[in-house]
Amino acid sequence: MELLVKKGIGDLRFGMIRTTVESLLGNPDRKYTDEDKNQIWLYNRQKLALTFYEDEAFRLGYVVSSSIATTVSGIPVIGKSAADLIHELPQKQFRAWESEWEEGIQNHFNEDNWLMLVEEFGVIVKVELGAVIERDEFVWAAKL
Template sequence: MEIKPKNGIGDLLFGMKQSNVEALLGKADKQFKDEDKNVICLYNQHKLRLTFYEDEDFRLGYIVISHPKAVLFGKEVIGRAAKEIESELPEKQFKDWEIAEEDGIESTFNEDNWLMLISEFGEIAKVEVGAIIVNDEFEWRFKA
């Protein structure tokens, strides 16, 4: 699946409702609510975790992918070094990166595009993308 910062992943667009996602991927393998009452759906085959925000009428607002064939700007990302990916991304669009490390896990985050590369043992293990917020409002890409 192609990771599309600011938009979603593959055909999944930020702002979709769970029914829209199910029309594309079917029922989730597992579903639960987090401490904020957001709905989390896990799709094992696609190695996807989708978060539907309770306070945004359960729209898709956050995606985590760890599928080995996940692609960002035409290149696979899982298993590669975060620095390598950073250097391949459009410099004007991905200028500033914040790096944090805790317990051997490194997070490389670009806030402008809400893209996070999570690495362990020097390799990206998962990628997180979130919907963009402008003036305290989400910019939903899916128009119902």
């Protein structure tokens, strides 16, 4: 699935409501509510976690993928070193990266695109993408 920065993943767009997502992907394998009352849907086959924000009328706002089919700008992500991927990504679009290491996990965050690469043992094991915020408001790719 192609990660589309500021938009979503595959056919999913940030701002979609749950019924629209369900019509595209089917029933999730598991649903749960986090401490902020957001709803998280897990799709095992796709290795995908989707977060619907409670304070945004349960619109899709965050995606986590561990699928080897995940790409960014057409470049495969999972299993590649973060340094190699960052070098291959278009530098104009992916300029600044912040990195932090904690308990064996190296996170690489690109705030402009709200993209996080999670690296363990020298390779990316998952990628996280969130809807961007401008002027304290989410920028939704899908309109209601």
